[in-house]
Amino acid sequence: xxxxxxxxxxxxxxxxxxxxxxxxxxxxxxxxxxxxxxxxxxxxxxxxxxxxxxxxxxxxxxxxxxxxxxxxxxxxxxxxxxxxxxxxxxxxxxxxxxxxxxxxxxxxxxxxxxxxxxxxxxxxxxxxxxxxxxxxxxxxxxxxxxxxxxxxxxxxxxxxxxxxxxxxxxxxxxxxxxxxxxxxxxxxxxxxxxx
Ligand code: HEC
Ligand code: HEC
Numbered sequence: 598x599x600x601x602x603x604x605x606x607x608x609x610x611x612x613x614x615x616x617x618x619x620x621x622x623x624x625x626x627x628x629x630x631x632x633x634x635x636x637x638x639x640x641x642x643x644x645x646x647x648x649x650x651x652x653x654x655x656x657x658x659x660x661x662x663x664x665x666x667x668x669x670x671x672x673x674x675x676x677x678x679x680x681x682x683x684x685x686x687x688x689x690x691x692x693x694x695x696x697x698x699x700x701x702x703x704x705x706x707x708x709x710x711x712x713x714x715x716x717x718x719x720x721x722x723x724x725x726x727x728x729x730x731x732x733x734x735x736x737x738x739x740x741x742x743x744x745x746x747x748x749x750x751x752x753x754x755x756x757x758x759x760x761x762x763x764x765x766x767x768x769x770x771x772x773x774x775x776x777x778x779x780x781x782x783x784x785x786x787x788x789x790x791x792x
Contacts (some may be wrong), residue, residue: 716787
């Protein structure tokens with residue numbers, strides 16, 4: 598009797614999953630993107646140390662970075678694993694979805710801090726805004742950096758300088774060559790609070 602009811606339940610489950618055939622793809626995408634948003638923040642803004650906010654990033658930048666993660670040309674184990682089985686269509690779908698999340702908002706602290714002024718001067722001196730835009734919002738394959746997490750900015754600027762993160766384009770390594778670590782911290786402070 599018991600086996601019979603198990604078999605019946607299994608049969609029902611199979612039938613239901615067949616009936617659900619059409620909407621299955623959409624549900625699967627939502628399920629697949631849930632862990633991404635658990636780390637990166639479901640409103641485009643990350644609350645986790647050294648995990649970047651993703652909202653407002655241009656889709657072409659996201660596509661390139663997800664591709665680099667999948668190909669292990671940008672080495673971050675969590676992200677290499679997360680994208681290992683992605684098809685090219687997945688790369689596009691995740692990029693388009695993430696690009697539509699709202700951009701992060703800067704913290705309201707820091708007013709009057711000397712690092713703000715020093716960081717802004719460095720942004721102009723090193724012409725960060727010539728590529729990232731006057732509003733630091735990026736475009737195409739160049740990322741939004743305004744209001745990104747400060748700890749992640751420090752990490753990525755150090756990694757470009759040391760070449761631990763070569764990027765798809767060598768621009769950042771040459772930009773960072775003359776910038777020292779104290780200046781990296783000032784830049785990150787000011788960019789994280791850029792509005
Ligand atoms: C366990 C936490 C975690 C999960 C889950 C996760 N990520 Fe990440 N992700 C990270 C971290 C940490 C980084 C930053 C790596 C670094 O330091 O360069 C990152 C970086 C990225 C970047 C590059 C952002 C940039 O500004 O260059 C993208 C895009 C991204 N993740 C998308 C995703 C997507 C899509 C998923 C789901 C398929 C996902 N992440 C799942 C932690 C996570
Ligand atoms: C010649 C154009 C150019 C200039 C100038 C430039 N950048 Fe970039 N930046 C890029 C490109 C292209 C990328 C993406 C590279 C990659 O694939 O990793 C990038 C990536 C970054 C990232 C990584 C963002 C993320 O989400 O992971 C940060 C942070 C950054 N730039 C900050 C700066 C700062 C600060 C300056 C000035 C000191 C600067 N950039 C000047 C072109 C430029």
